[in-house]
Amino acid sequence: MNDPRHELQRIFGFPDFRGVQRQVVDRTLGHQRTLAVMPTGAGKSLTYQLPAAMLPGTCVVVSPLIALMHDQLRAAEAVGLAAATLTSVDENRAETMQRFRDGQLDLLYVAPERASNASFRDLLSAAPLALFAIDEAHCVSEWGHDFRPDYRLLRPLLDSFPDVPRLALTATADAHTRADILEQLGIPTEGMIVAGFDRPNIRYTIQPKDNLTRQIADVVRDTAGPGIVYVQTRAATEKMAAALAATGRPTRAYHAGLDPAIRAKNQRDFVASEDMVMCATVAFGMGIDKPDVRFVAHAGLPKSIEAYYQETGRAGRDGDPSVAHLFWGAEDFARARQRIAEMEPERHSGERQRLASLGALVETAGCRRAILLRHFGEDPPATCGNCDNCLSPPRSTDATEVARKYLSAVFRTGQMFGMGYIESVLTAKSSERSLMNGHEQLSVWGIVEGDDAALLKPVGRALLLRDALRTNEHGGLEFGPGARAILKGEADVALLEAPARPKRRRGSGSGATANPTDDPLFEALRARRRDLAKEQGVPPYVIFHDSVLREMAEARPRDAWALGRITGIGQRKLDAYGDAFLQVIRDQG
Structure with missing residues (x-):
């Protein structure tokens, strides 16, 4: 078997693995069962796509949504992998199944509903299998926020092929959900690799x-x-x-x-x-x-x-x-x-x-x-x-006293009026309603004045957030379980004052990173990418990410060898697009 790092460079154009990718790939190539918890953007798909290219047979990828499968299919094909989807909207299902049986696919994407079907198990028995990859694996857990019952039917299918490695992948699983994934998919505890959840960008x-x-x-x-x-x-x-x-x-x-x-x-x-x-x-x-x-x-x-x-x-x-x-x-x-x-x-x-x-x-x-x-x-x-x-x-403002006055007004008015009316009582804004209800005679009438009046809206919001107040079915405010501690002086209410956000021109925010130096070559490369994407019917990022074009504009490679040294340009993309982008660089001088 070829060296994984060599294949990573050849297929994907990356000089080395990131984070825990190498650990996950090594376990998979060693036919072990693995759960990889990796943040979005950490390259989860690479951890099964690379083994799919290196192992004999097909990697069967269980994915929850057809649109996601088709996106992943485009990305896999762009780097030269033989991939297909088997979904209800695909018209070439018979052809795909034959390619699968013949061992002509690196990757086959299917939905959990199909994967748990008995007829699909028969299809698997007639094809060479390299790996099972279960994407968005938190869907298997009732504790997860995207529970999909069909994911829980996968275990019998996986166990029917005990010698085929299985790799479960998720970006969002707390400790309880992780334990459930391990149990539901038959993965040992020592097979869990957690990369961390930080997305520093x-x-x-x-x-x-x-x-x-x-x-x-x-x-x-x-x-x-x-x-x-x-x-x-x-x-x-x-x-x-x-x-x-x-x-x-x-x-x-x-x-x-x-x-x-x-x-x-x-x-x-x-x-x-x-x-x-x-x-x-x-x-x-x-x-x-x-x-x-x-x-x-x-x-x-x-x-x-x-x-x-x-x-x-x-x-x-x-x-x-x-x-x-x-x-x-x-x-x-x-x-x-x-x-x-x-x-x-x-x-x-x-x-x-x-x-x-x-x-x-x-x-x-x-x-x-x-x-x-x-x-x-x-x-x-x-x-x-x-x-x-x-x-x-x-900055923080102590609004505990105003909060107590707010709660008192809610209580004195019978726990049946909304925020606007409570504010009017506290600031002594007379109305036909307050006169009719006799609320202008209450001890809470007009007890909030001056600068404190500006705190009433955020105080009301804070009391609702802390469950000191709740709204009834008519929109009126009533006490929640958090009210007692504030009224008895056992809990404080501090308000945060967000700093004023400076006005910025469009495109100057922290997300405006496409062309930070206004380089005309970068814009020309983007224009060429846009044209190629339109011709091929794929999104521009499938051809190259912005980061690849930025490195291209900075390095200004003059030949295919130099272009192939840029991160993110594997052999397939170099062959397909290299001449077009080199021509743009030459034209820009």
């Missing part, structure tokens, strides 16, 4: 909502390159896409209620674009294998820390600087608590803990990255230097 920024559409439009204007905006309802995705179109960027909407043909076209347009903004529900999820997403913005609270990590992890998969913005409101926490109340009682404890973890993340004055990494069992440094709090530490 992503800058995390979290802010309260304050004119949400304007806030997200600012992100779009400030950050060049493709981006994803996660919106919480189907209708809101289309509304947000229409609003963001005013920034001059191309926008699309994506949600499960769209006509399937429109949804598929919007996804294709986004994958092929170098600057499009997709406004989507979380239905736009694992099916995206686009490495050059420069920003992800959340227009509301995600379901959990795991979901937040995975969704923000769709930014910067190529390793270039990217940004993740989360905008949250107290109403997000109120809705989440209502959703938990409607669940089966046995789920309440775990879901409340998930919500509390999100509350800690949005409310902290410390490092966001440290909270994320500690959640996944790591022991990170106290500061990261690449989140909003580390870059511009927020």
